Amino acid sequence: MAYNFDEIIDRSNTGSIKWHYDDDTIPLWVADMDFKAAQPILDSVQRVVEHGILGYTKPTEGLYESIINWHGSRYDLALEKQNILFSPGVVPSLALMMHVFTEIGDAVLVNDPIYTPFMTKTQQNGRTLITSALKEVDSKLHLDMEDIEAKIVEHKVKLYLLCNPHNPGGRVWTKDELKGLLTLCKKHNVAIVSDEIHQDLTLSGHKFVPFLKLADAAGYAHRVVSLTSMTKTFNVAGIKGSMIFAKDDALIKKISQQQHLNDEYELNLFAYTVMQSAYEEGGEWLEQVLAYIEKNIDITLDFLAWHLPDIKVMRPEASYLIWLDCSAYGEDDQALYDKLRAAKVELNSGIKYGSEGHLKMRLNVACPEALLREGLNRVYAAFSDNQKTG
Ligand SMILES: Cc1ncc(COP(=O)(O)O)c(C=O)c1O
Known part of the structure; x- marks a missing residue:
């Protein structure tokens, strides 16, 4: 079926985290799309509701098969049932991994900029946060292998948290980059946890490589x-649910034991249902939404190049998040954010993703085109009044 992503759906008064305003501000921030979920997913939820029994549920053989087929056919990642655990979310799993691979005080390495919980979960769990800045070359972020190795040695790093594809920079790390990182970590016996939640949002011309396959x-x-x-891919984040993959029996046992300490190894009936229908029947929706996102990225890049050429833009290789360098329009992170809010448009402030995010903003284009265009007009209104610092 053909999906209509132009439809504007009112999300006010739904508890939406994204739409939290009491005025007509346009949210171009948190990584959540303003599109209705795929029909097969909605139908699967409907079937559960019609059945009427919402009792204790465990993952079925069909669910495991759907996960194995999706990752095998798309990414050539060979998984078996015993390689898969479930978790309420990727962020809870990041926190869990601190306990699997490290002790209190151990050094954990992350890149800068990085999705905020990589830093906060490390610190909240009493580990020592070490960062390695990504290098910008030709409007793209790159891993700084020399710096990474130096930090590993200097701080005796035990765990590296990789974001593949990268949020907020939108990089899909190439096989060579990943192999380089793997070689380094192996040399120094550093464990790696790869957050691959944006894997299925890889855009045309790029190839996602699962880190576990290389390892x-x-x-x-x-x-x-x-x-x-499946939550980021299919825009079902409110459902909550994620997977942990590991290919070593002793490691998977250790993770499972850690999960059982807090009884956090199960999902709810709707999460299992949505996960299976998404992986079995969501491909058609995904293909269409990615085409729509690519069009919105083009619209945004054209708009900014024409109206605000002093904003330096990083074209994403995955996801609907665009990393913008707004340093020509201010010297203070809060003031930049406030200026946009005053123009009734909200973007994520880059500084939340680490010190490399200073004077950067993250813009989410996963919304109906009409909303995006109005949001961009407001960004223009916020910045065009001049305030350019030169
Ligand atoms: C890199 C990354 N990891 C994890 C998450 C959130 O995962 P979850 O909702 O499963 O905790 C996000 C959401 O934007 C993300 O960008």
């Missing part, structure tokens, strides 16, 4: 875990 081939699977979910 397995390199004989390092006992030190690598990947985390992913």
Whole structure:
């Protein structure tokens, strides 16, 4: 079926985190799309409601098969049932991994900029946060291998949290980049947790490589875990639910034991249902939404190049999030954010993603085109009054 992503759906008074205003501000921030979910997903939920029994539920063989087929056919990642655990979310799993791979006080390395919970979960769990700045070359972020190795050695890093594809920079790390990182971590016996929640939002011209596949081939699977979910891909984040993949039996046992300490190994009936229908029947919706997102990215890049050429834009290789360098329009992060809010449009302030996010903003284009265009007009209104610092 053909989906209509132009439809504007009123999300006010639904408890939406994204639409939290009492005026007509346009949200171009948190990573959530303003599109209705795929019809097969909605139908699967409907079937559960019609059945009427919402009792204790466990993952079915069909669910495991759907996960195995999705990852095998799309990414050539060979999984078996015993490689898969469930978790209420990727962020809870990031926190869990601190306990699997490290002790209190141990050093955990993350890149800067990075999705905020990589930093906060490390610190909240009493680990020492070490950062390695990504290098910008030709409007793209790159891993700084020399810096990463130096930090690993200097701080005796135990765990590296990788974001693949990268949020907020939108990089889909290439096989060579990932292999380089793997070689480094293996050399220094650093465990790697790869957050791959944006894997399915890889855009045309780029290829997502699961880190676990490389680790397995390199004989390092006992030190690598990947985390992913259907929630970002299919815009069902309110459902909550994610997966943990590990290919080493002893490691998966250790993770499972850690999960059982807090009884956090189960999902709810709707999460299992949505996960299975998404992986079995969501492909058509995903293909269409990605085409719509690519069009919105083009619209945004054209608009900014024409109206606000002093904003330096990073074209994403995955996801609907665009990383903008707004340093020409201010010297203070809060003032930049406030200026946009005053123009009734909200973007994420880049500084929330680490010090490399200073004077950057993250813009979400996953909304109906009409909303996006009005949001961009407001960004223009906020910045065009001049305030350019030169
Ligand atoms: C890189 C990354 N990891 C994790 C999450 C959230 O995962 P969850 O909702 O499963 O905790 C997000 C949401 O934007 C994300 O961008």
